[in-house]
Amino acid sequence: MPDPAVPPFLAACRRQPTARTPVWFMRQAGRSLPEYRAIRGDGSILDAIKVPDLSTEITLQPVRRYGVDAAILYSDIVVPVHAIGFGVDIAPGVGPVVEAPFEREADLARLRPLEPEEDTPWVLETVRQLVDELPAAVPLIGFAGAPFTVASYLIEGRPSRTYEKTKAMMLGEPALFSRLLDAIATLSLASLRSQVEAGAQAFQLFDSWAGALSVSDYRTHVLPASQRIFAGMADLGVPGIHFGVATGELLTSMADAGPDVVGVDWRVPLDAARSRLGDRVAVQGNLDPEAAFAPWPVLEAKVHEVLDANQGRPGHVFNLGHGVLPGTDPDQLTRVVETVQAAGPCAAAGAAAASG
DSSP states (O other), rough: OTTSSSHHHHHHHOEEEEEEEEOOOOOSTTTOOOHHHHHSSSHHHHHTTTTTHHHHHHHHHHHHHHHSEEEEEHHHHHHTHHHTTTOOOTTTTTTTEESSSSSSSSGGGGOOOOOHHHHHHHHHHHHHHHHHHHHHSSOOEEEEEHHHHHHHHHHHHSSSSHHHHHHHHHHHHHHHHHHHHHHHHHHHHHHHHHHHHTOOOEEEEEOGGGSSSHHHHHHIIHHHHHHHHHHHHGGGGOOEEEOOOGGGGGHHHHTOOSEEEEEEESOHHHHHHHHHHSSSSSEEEOOOOOGSSHHHHHHHHHHHOOOOOOOEEEEEEOSSSSOOOOOOOOOOOHHHHHHTTSOOOOSSSSHHHOOO
16 A cells, blocks of 8 residues: 555655656756746856755746656756866757867866865755755655766767767777766766755656667666666665666666666657566656647647556656657646546556565
8 A cells, every 4th residue: 555654756766556656857947937937047057056046946846836746956967067167068059068078088187076065065055945845745856967978968068969979989998988987977976965965855867868879888888887876876765767868778778777767768668668677666757748749638648648558557657758848838747747646546566576
């Protein structure tokens, strides 16, 4: 039976029965919300993140509007590398850009360890404020970028569709690439631990662009650094989520990194993903973000398609298969939340496996 004292999101992450399917959205803080645009102001998101009162309010906005079952910290995956002075900024309409990309062994010296209390105190203050202000049933999710995804920005110097420089280093200079990923893993781990120690009750490791890799390359060059992060978080006792885009062929390998939950994008049916993953992890997803632009009857059917594919098994966190798109009508997402939360329990098949 579901434990009413445990927030549905946390119970689902641990593959425990829940009275209803919990739901939240990646990139729910900001982007499509008019109340976000009203207070966000000009300048880089990295500047906004440094104002705890503003970051707290932006994080809370989707909780108030949508009634989601978890809040995700308003931040960005490049915050640690920005904070240590690597020379990363976020260009509006472009994404992360790097003044002097990572090219050679000497660039490793630019990746000093993160000291969260000194380098990112505003992040910790935002987390503490949110823990005080969020309802008890709505946990806060902290997050960081996975080593491969952050490395792709540092090497390419900006977002890429081909990752040619990144793959050239990975394949041509594997020892250097491994040291780079290890340095980023150290940064991400320090950031995640500081967020949880400040009060976050779960975390997500975004390896958004890992889907550009073959299974062999992922397992050889990327998996060890991600494993190190999840292993380094294990003693804190909070659920960890591992997410990537176009990672259908990597799902089992991403589970091998050690998360409690694997994010599934919309390209793989949820029942197929669960078949591949078995009962060792929970799943998160996986509505196509662009489905939110369809008429409500169509979107409603898509929501039920995801729920039906889960077949009532515990260990499902409803989400999009990627983040909320900027032009999304917030009212559509409100109706998605209401539909998911009204759909009933995830408590039947698989409960014995979840408790084993």
